[in-house]
Structures are given as C-alpha cells and as structure tokens.
Amino acid sequence: MNPITILIIYFSIFMGPMITMVSSNMMLTWVGLEMSLLAITPLLTNKKNPRSIEAATKYFITQATASMMLLFAITLNYKQLGTWTFQQETNNILLNITLISLSMKLGLAPFHYWLPEVTQGISLPTGLILLTWQKIAPISIMFQIYHLMNPTVILTLATMSIFMGAWGGLNQTQARKIMAYSSISHMGWMLAILPYNPNLTLTNLLIYIILTIPMFMILLTNNSTTINSISLMWNKTPAMLMITTALLLSLGGLPPLTGFLPKWAIITELLKNNCTIMTTLMAMMALLNLFFYTRLIYSTSLTMFPTNNNSKMLPYQENNKHNLMLSTLVNLGTLTLPLAPQLVI
Structure with missing residues (x-):
C-alpha cells in the first residue's frame, strides 16, 4: 500500500x-x-x-x-x-x-x-486496533449520556455480554477468537458499572488496553495465531512463556496482578448498590474466563509438543523483532495493583 x-x-x-x-x-x-x-x-x-x-x-x-x-x-x-x-x-x-x-x-x-x-x-495488527482503539469512541458517547439511559437495559446487555464472553471462549483454539471473546466479556464489565460509577468504566478500559496490547505484541513477535503455534514458543523465545502466563492470568483477573483491580472495584461498587445477584453471576463468569486462560497457559507452558531437533537451536539464533514498549506494558499490566487507591478514587 x-x-x-x-x-x-x-x-x-x-x-x-x-x-x-x-x-x-x-x-x-x-x-x-x-x-x-x-x-x-x-x-x-x-x-x-x-x-x-x-x-x-x-x-x-x-x-x-x-x-x-x-x-x-x-x-x-x-x-x-x-x-x-x-x-x-x-x-x-x-x-x-x-x-x-x-x-x-x-x-x-x-x-x-x-x-x-x-x-x-x-491480520494481528488490525485486530489489535479493532479490539482497543476502536472501542474508545462508542464508550466515550456512553460516558456522556449514561445518566439518560435506562439502567435496566444497560445491566441486561452487560450481563449477557459477560455470559457470552465467558461461554464463547471455552472451546476456542484460535488466539484471535479467544481475544475477541475476552473483549466481549471485558466490555460487559465496563458496561455493568457505567450507571453507578462511570469513572470505573474508564479505568477498566485503560487497564484492558494495557493488557491487550502486549498480548498482541507477543503473538506478532512469534507469528502465532493458534494454541498449537503458541506452544512452540519454548523453542523460539522461552522468556515469552512467563510473560504470556502473567498477562493471561492478569486478563483473567487473578490477584495480585493488575487485572484484579477493575474486577474488585466493580464488584465492590455493585455490592454498595445492592446488585448482589448480578455481582455473584459476574464473579462466576469471571471464573469461566480464568478457566480458558488457564487452559491456554497449560497448552503453551506445561506441555511440550513434538518437534524436530533442529528447532531446539532456535533460542540461540538472533531475533530481529524487538518490541521496545513490551517490557513497560508488561510491568503495567502485572504490577500496578498497589496503585489501586489512586486509580479507583
């Protein structure tokens, strides 16, 4: 072009x-x-x-x-x-x-x-734009007019999105589809808190973008689009396995990683507004999300797919792909939970 x-x-x-x-x-x-x-x-x-x-x-x-x-x-x-x-x-x-x-x-x-x-x-770069930057404009419109909308309709759409995002990602083997269903689930969490505390919606969006960008960077570095191709990272870039594991667990909302912050803050705020049943269902669906992230970690880190002997020399070859922002975004996506009081206020 x-x-x-x-x-x-x-x-x-x-x-x-x-x-x-x-x-x-x-x-x-x-x-x-x-x-x-x-x-x-x-x-x-x-x-x-x-x-x-x-x-x-x-x-x-x-x-x-x-x-x-x-x-x-x-x-x-x-x-x-x-x-x-x-x-x-x-x-x-x-x-x-x-x-x-x-x-x-x-x-x-x-x-x-x-x-x-x-x-x-x-392609992966366009998918990254689609799942991050393209979400900002519609959410900004919702942020401007949320006080005029019917909270019941908003919460219904949010609950359905959390359910669909959790159940839809269970049987997926394609990395891009897993990230898409993760996006649906995260958008549901953002929408659920919008009628009560819209600032938490923006905080959740920011953390979601910080977590999604390095995940796509890792997929781009290894040209990985399926679970099987991601599992070969132990031959190409072994250090990426630990980073991928931390990012996936943070996306799932496992403490003490950064992804736990928005879920914890949203659940606390919803309980303050007497949304007990909805909060319980959202927490259960978060466990489903964590399950398919954990399954992805198991397939990539804890199993070793059969490969020929030549591929075992790949870690010693020079890697021409360098992501300067990857280390910064990984640290932000995994270690910023102590900043929770400043981010939530």
Whole structure:
C-alpha cells in the first residue's frame, strides 16, 4: 500500500475517536465514528484473501447498520427538541436505539456475533486496533449520556455480554477468537458499572488496553495465531512463556496482578448498590474466563509438543523483532495493583 495512503488511513483512524471524544454535538460524534469506520476498512482488506474480504464485509455491514440507527436517533431527537444533544426530555425509545447502536459497535451481546469472526479473518495488527482503539469512541458517547439511559437495559446487555464472553471462549483454539471473546466479556464489565460509577468504566478500559496490547505484541513477535503455534514458543523465545502466563492470568483477573483491580472495584461498587445477584453471576463468569486462560497457559507452558531437533537451536539464533514498549506494558499490566487507591478514587 502507498505510504501516503497508509499515513492518511492511520491519521483518520486516530482523529475519528478524538473528534467523538471532544464533541458534545451528537452529529459531530457521528462524523467521528464514520471517519473511523471508513478508515479502518482498507486495513481489513489489506491481505487479499477470501477470509479478509468476508471479515471486512461483515464489519462494514454491521457498523454501517449501527451508524444508521444512531443517525436516525440523532435526527429524530433534533426534530423533537431542536437540539443536536440528548436532553432529559429526549424520548426513551430514541435513547434505547442509541444504546443498541453503540452496543453493535462495541460488539456487546446479543450483537456480538460479528466480532470473533471479523477478528479471526484479519491480520494481528488490525485486530489489535479493532479490539482497543476502536472501542474508545462508542464508550466515550456512553460516558456522556449514561445518566439518560435506562439502567435496566444497560445491566441486561452487560450481563449477557459477560455470559457470552465467558461461554464463547471455552472451546476456542484460535488466539484471535479467544481475544475477541475476552473483549466481549471485558466490555460487559465496563458496561455493568457505567450507571453507578462511570469513572470505573474508564479505568477498566485503560487497564484492558494495557493488557491487550502486549498480548498482541507477543503473538506478532512469534507469528502465532493458534494454541498449537503458541506452544512452540519454548523453542523460539522461552522468556515469552512467563510473560504470556502473567498477562493471561492478569486478563483473567487473578490477584495480585493488575487485572484484579477493575474486577474488585466493580464488584465492590455493585455490592454498595445492592446488585448482589448480578455481582455473584459476574464473579462466576469471571471464573469461566480464568478457566480458558488457564487452559491456554497449560497448552503453551506445561506441555511440550513434538518437534524436530533442529528447532531446539532456535533460542540461540538472533531475533530481529524487538518490541521496545513490551517490557513497560508488561510491568503495567502485572504490577500496578498497589496503585489501586489512586486509580479507583
């Protein structure tokens, strides 16, 4: 692809969510979402194969449908109130349509079916953008209008997402699909606390991004896309096994790692608001998430797949791939639990 074209694409991907975050005008937030959608579509089809074309088609149709619903709600709200912002007088049906459209963009259940398939069909760098940066704009819109939305609908979508993210990842062998279902589950946790403490939603999003980026960096370093290929890291980069184990356990929310912080804070906040049953179900589903992360660790670290003798010399060969940010992000993703009081306040 032409370097100038790549520069324009990445600039548009960066500016789309930025415009959405800083805008109070709902039409401008919609423009930011559209910029992000149109810019990432060429990256989805960068690999010229049927799977990437199928993934790009699914992504475009889903996101275009969500954008159409959001524009429909914004236009009707302007017709009724004469303003481009949502107010207390905004019709509840329009707010629910907005919530559904944003849920489709985030991949929340029951609108999540496109996310694992699209993530599986695209390259690892584009998958990283899809599961991290592309989540920021819809969550920023929810952060602005959460006080107007129906808490019951929000909690229903959150609970369904946590369940689907936990159950869907159990039988997966593809690393990208596992990360996609992990994203669905984490988005459910973020949405669950939104009506009560939106600052915790942003904290959870930040920690999720810090954990996801180094995980994709490790997959990129070893060109690993399946559990079997990840299991060969003991031949190529043995030190990566310990890092991968720590990151996966942190993603699962195991104390005393960083990933435990948002789950602990969210559960505490929900219990303060008398959501006992929902909190119990969320904690049970967190154990399912931890189970398939642990199974991935077992397959990669505690088993040794048969390989030829030549591959045992791979650790002594020079590795030309260097990730300068990997060590910093791994430390942030595993050792920042002592900063919990400052992050939660």
